[in-house]
Amino acid sequence: MAEDAEIANMVDDMDEEYYDKDDDSEEVELDGYDMLTKVTDTTAAQARRGKDIQGIPWERLNITREKYRQTRIEQYKNYENVPSSGELVDKECKQMEKGGNYYEFRHNTRLVKPTILHFQLRNLVWATSKHDVYLMSNYSVIHWSSLSCNLSEVLNFSGHVAPTEKHQGSLLEGFTQTQISTLAVKNNLLVAGGFQGELACKHMDRRGVSFCTRTTYDDNSITNSVEIYQKSSGMHFMASNNDCGVREFDAERFQLVNHFRFPWPVNHTSMSPDCRLIAVVGDHLDGLLVDAHNGKAVSSLVGHLDYSFATAWHPDGRTFATGNQDKTCRVWDMRNLKSPIAVLKGNLGAVRSIRFSSDGQFMAVAEPADFVHVYSTKMDYKKRQEIDFFGEISGISLSPDDESLYIGVWDRTYASLLHYGRRHSYSYLDSYL
Incomplete structure (x- = not known):
């Protein structure tokens, strides 16, 4: 197992560049922050109606779920003790x-x-x-x-x-x-x-x-x-x-x-x-x-x-x-x-x-x-x-x-x-x- 010194930072949950922002309106940014941090539970009924199971408001972001999934797979860094084992x-x-x-x-x-x-x-x-x-x-x-x-x-x-x-x-x-x-x-x-x-x-x-x-x-x-x-x-x-x-x-x-x-x-x-x-x-x-x-x-x-x-x-x-x-x-x-x-x-x-x-x-x-x-x-x-x-x-x-x-x-x-x-x-x- 890796030593503590080898522990790297995890991949960020969402890159800031993907959030909807309006540089001319501080209120919009605050609303967006509240919207992202005050997410409620998701029920099975809501998921069946199309709500994201984690409550991520994709309609308010500058990226689709599919595109972010692709980006995440491409950019996620798998930790390896033996170089290139995953490749x-x-x-x-x-x-x-x-x-x-x-x-x-x-x-x-x-x-x-x-x-x-x-x-x-x-x-x-x-x-x-x-x-x-x-x-x-x-x-x-x-x-x-x-x-x-x-x-x-x-x-x-x-x-x-x-x-x-x-x-x-x-x-x-x-x-x-x-x-x-x-x-x-x-x-x-x-x-x-x-x-x-x-x-x-x-x-x-x-x-x-x-x-x-x-x-x-x-x-x-x-x-x-x-x-x-x-x-x-x-x-x-x-x-x-x-x-x-x-x-x-x-x-x-x-x-x-x-x-x-x-x-x-x-x-x-x-x-x-x-x-x-x-x-x-x-x-x-x-x-x-x-x-x-x-x-x-x-x-x-x-x-x-x-x-x-x-x-x-x-x-x-x-x-x-x-x-x-x-x-x-x-x-x-x-x-x-x-x-x-x-x-x-x-x-x-x-x-x-x-x-x-x-x-x-x-x-x-x-x-x-x-x-x-x-x-x-x-x-x-x-x-x-x-x-x-x-x-x-x-x-x-x-x-x-x-x-x-x-x-x-x-x-x-x-x-x-x-x-x-x-x-x-x-x-x-x-x-x-």
Whole structure:
């Protein structure tokens, strides 16, 4: 993962030259500013009538949406650790057919303001039901209910956070002004990782924070990803760090049960459904499939041209995917790991988040900005739905029942939470059920 000094400024949300302005009228400019900054929510009904899903008033701008989309694709700078990795992919790889329509727009919520602290880490949005979403907004973990339209703060890291429970190895003095780099919320457990190797754990049905620790005191110790999963012995979670370590914890006693070390910084890991294998990717062209019991490599994953930042397992336990800064998501089959079964190319940049639906029918893939692709696994990933908007993506999440897809949008003017709902095709007789 890139050092802090390498972090560049993001592409602007809208270039000023595209706004309608009248040099002779200050009032027009002020009206335009108010118009751009006081955008309201967008409902599904409004979108069907032609309103932009983000509320962008294209009719008031000096550029059409189509022209700005073209300009954005041409000018967006994809971050690469290996020079020209994306260009090589563009020459060798074609995009899959568009036209899938698996999730439909439901609502764009402007009250929710997702944020990002590190441009390479985009796993900061988690849906625990089709109505409940947790995400980062500045120093706060917030909860949004799309049912009640209520926004509430769950945990604030701007001040002092310390554990209220006593567990062996817990840092009783806690943390102050923790910068959160990654987040996971699942099965009533919240785990947040920080820039200095911090881990903070909270049971959602208990008051206070249950556990705090520093996984490492190395200079470059950022927590790049966390994953929560169920094992036969109970709930566990795994943290991947820039110190080349992967640590597994028991989520009930918060004890370290495994610590695996790798030759390069680990950017993302995910546990297979049977908890026997771990997909591991990081600051190396090749990924690894490792034994979850001893951390030994079972197989290398060869094909990506840059560093990887995303992994995910299909519920069948045979298929998994990796996302890379070469602008591809590659899908692998356990039965033959010599080459991926699918190479899926993005529009703008790196693949930074991947989510499979619980029923295994879909795979959602997020680029750094503007695009989320939903692939049909039944169609062998050859058909996709392209969700198109403007803004950096803080994270994506499918609800456990697959009914909702949430997308966090980070932007100076149009920050919001996009909500899509699963499309269903009901037959005539279904209307009686």
